Amino acid sequence: ELFCGHTPYGDVDPETLERYLAIQQVPMPDSFPARLKxxxxxLTYQDITHRKEKGNPNRRWTYEEVKRWCAGEDVPVPGQGAASTLLGSDAIRIPPVTFMYKRYTDLGKYVLALASDWNNGKKRLYRSNLSTYFNKFNADYANICLDAEEALRHRHADEDVEFFRVIYRLYPGFQPFIWQSHQWPDMKALGMDLLQALQGSQDELPQAAQPFLGLVARQLFSVREQVVHREQPDRIQQINALETRCNNAAVAKDWPTVIRELYLLAYLYAEERELVVPFGRFADIEAFVDYFKDKLKRGESIDEEAAFLIPAPGAGAGNVLPAFAAWLITQGKGDCLGEEAFR
Structure with a gap:
């Protein structure tokens, strides 16, 4: 209330509130500072079963944890497994473990090593080395690994997808995005690379964007979101729907739609909201509209720009430049893409 100016539930609609109550968590806006969160x-973690177990990361904070937090330490958040906002932080210490001839005593660094050496990391998981190791000191971590082993054994799950899921479940604060040989230091870098790979594409998916389509095909972004942003069901649903549309379009070889959905994904993670076209860069709708108004006031033609943005006027929303269509959606103007608007 001190930070937002209203109580935690004072600005939340009943439907959203129900979701938070289901996971017993106080709702906080996206703009909320990470450390204050x-x-x-x-302090509000519901389960107090482990309150006397000082070494258990799933106990409600007491004076001791608050004192460490005030000193600037990255204290594990109960209920979020090995969550940590800083990779490589000493906040989550683990008993010494050796992987590929290196010794680790920090969970974040150990998880990074497992993900970076994909095949050997999988072997360690599926040969039960990880579950056996974690079972000695933390049943929660051990169960995460056992879940993956069980999924692979009984449900014929994709071993790579399950390994990818385990990485984030063990360490939800894991910043890199690593999938086999593809690695990005964080989601913003991935989004920026995807924007670069899509640049100028319209009817065919560029070769540089093919790996990203592969990530979407496996629904890896949903897998990650379900762990990292599990308290944001709307965000998870949005990305899952995006992946579904993209995959359905890929099966139908509807490449403009595939490209549009990939642009939406790129805009989301790159935190980039700028439209870049040959005739200018536009940060928002107002700047875009002003550009055309100024040209018309000067009596200049806008046919060239219009032909670039909508190559086949009157033919429907599907003929809008995919980058432009995605940008309109990010600007809250997706309704302009309806068939009625084109008629």
């Missing part, structure tokens, strides 16, 4: 989640 840690403090509040730590």
């Amino acid at each position: 840690q403090l509040i989640l730590g």
Whole structure:
């Protein structure tokens, strides 16, 4: 209330509130500072079963944890497994473990090593080395690994997808995005690379964008979101729907739609909202509209720009430049893409 100006439930509609109550968590806006969010989640964690177990990361914060937080330490948030906002932080110490001839005593660094050496990391998981190791000191971590082993054994799950899921479940604060040989330091870097790969594409998916389509085909973004942003069901649903549309379009070889959905994904993760076209860069709708108004006031033609943005006027929304269509959606103007608007 001190930070937002209203109580935690004072600005939340009943439907959203129900979702938060289901996971017993206080709702906080996306703009909420990460460290302040840690403090509040730590102090309001519902389950007090482990309150006397000082070494258990799933106990509600007490004076001891608050004191460490005030000193600037990255204290594990109960209920979020090995969550940590800083990879390589000493906040989550683990008993010494050796992987590929290197010794690790920090969970974040150990998880990074497992993900970076994909095949050997999988072997360690599926040969039960990880579950056996974690079972000695933390049943929660061990169960995460056992879940993956069980999924692979009984449900014929994709071993790579399950391994990818385990990485984030063990360490939800894991910043890199690593899938086999593809690696990005964080989601913003991935989004920026995807924007670059899509640049100028319209009817065919560029070769540089093919790996990203492969990630969408496996629904890896949904897998990650379900762990990292599990308290944001709307965001998870949005990305899952995006992946579904993209995959359906790929099966139908509807490449403009595939490209549009990939642009939406890129805009989301790159935190980039700028439309870049040969005739200018536009940060928002107002700047875009002003550009055309100024040209018309000067009596200049806008046919060239219009032909670039909508190559086949009157033919429907499907003929809008995919980058332009995605940008309109990010600007809250997706309704302009309806068939009625084109008629």
